[in-house]
Amino acid sequence: MRDAVRDAFKSVSSGYSTDRVLVDPELNAKFLEACWALGCQATAEQLNQTLLNIRKSGALSEYKTTKRARFDDENDYCFAGEIAARFLERRDSVTLDKILCCPDLVIEFDRIAERICPGYSALQYRWAALNLRKRRSLKPELVSHVVRSIQVINTSVRDLNTTCLPTDQGIYIFFDSHGTLYIGESLNLRKRLVKHLEHSDNRGLARWLWEHGDFDLNLEIQVLPQETATRTRRALEYELIQSRKPAFNVLGQG
Numbered sequence: 292m293r294d295a296v297r298d299a300f301k302s303v304s305s306g307y308s309t310d311r312v313l314v315d316p317e318l319n320a321k322f323l324e325a326c327w328a329l330g331c332q333a334t335a336e337q338l339n340q341t342l343l344n345i346r347k348s349g350a351l352s353e354y355k356t357t358k359r360a361r362f363d364d365e366n367d368y369c370f371a372g373e374i375a376a377r378f379l380e381r382r383d384s385v386t387l388d389k390i391l392c393c394p395d396l397v398i399e400f401d402r403i404a405e406r407i408c409p410g411y412s413a414l415q416y417r418w419a420a421l422n423l424r425k426r427r428s429l430k431p432e433l434v435s436h437v438v439r440s441i442q443v444i445n446t447s448v449r450d451l452n453t454t455c456l457p458t459d460q461g462i463y464i465f466f467d468s469h470g471t472l473y474i475g476e477s478l479n480l481r482k483r484l485v486k487h488l489e490h491s492d493n494r495g496l497a498r499w500l501w502e503h504g505d506f507d508l509n510l511e512i513q514v515l516p517q518e519t520a521t522r523t524r525r526a527l528e529y530e531l532i533q534s535r536k537p538a539f540n541v542l543g544q545g
Contacts, residue, residue, distance in 0.1 A: 292331055296341045297350065299325035306357035309346040313339055313391055314417035339392035364411075365419050370470055371408035372419035373429065374445070375400045378511060381435055382443035387424055391417060403445060407509055408468040434530045435513075438523055442514040448505040453488070456481035457514050462528055464511040464535070465496060467503075471537040472496060476528040478521075480512060495539030 303321040404416035477483035491497040
């Protein structure tokens with residue numbers, strides 16, 4: 292299969308890199324069709340992963356990339372790509388490579404990124420996530436791999452039904468289309484989030500809500516197991532604050 296995948300890549304790449312063929316919906320569709328036409332009996336995810344493995348092994352060292360992908364407005368939407376990637380990584384315990392190789396996951400990634408920052412293409416969101424990783428801006432959040440969430444929710448606040456919020460303990464993250472606003476932890480997520488949305492006791496978040504309302508406000512909720520110790524929950528909050536650098540946090544005030 293590796294030889295067929297390599298041949299399929301060379302036949303459709305048109306001078307682009309393996310990364311571009313992986314994340315460009317049009318090029319990737321052509322690559323998969325070429326693989327199947329050559330007799331590959333494998334899923335789209337398996338073919339995409341094989342292409343990545345071939346590139347990582349150096350088996351395409353003779354192939355020269357002649358076209359470079361660059362989007363001048365990437366800073367406008369790269370945060371949306373970061374949030375979409377981190378959400379799926381946390382919810383499903385998967386890597387960015389897994390997200391980009393799996394058709395179902397990458398479509399969900401596109402949908403989340405587009406909701407957070409609409410108006411850009413799937414290629415742009417995916418390419419931004421790759422570039423964030425290359426710049427080491429998508430480093431693993433280690434505590435989140437030690438403490439598995441039992442549920443992870445990512446939604447716009449405008450679409451939120453507060454009566455359906457979990458009453459379990461966990462972590463919550465407020466963000467807009469440009470960056471993280473506030474991260475907190477609570478023993479009762481519903482009670483704490485309703486308090487923030489009615490009249491937050493964090494001055495920065497309260498002022499932001501007063502000025503902007505909920506039009507561009509998004510929320511991620513990470514529900515933690517019942518047995519999670521308070522110190523562990525706060526350690527996770529601390530790591531997320533250090534990693535994502537929210538605008539309105541004062542450590543210890545969740």
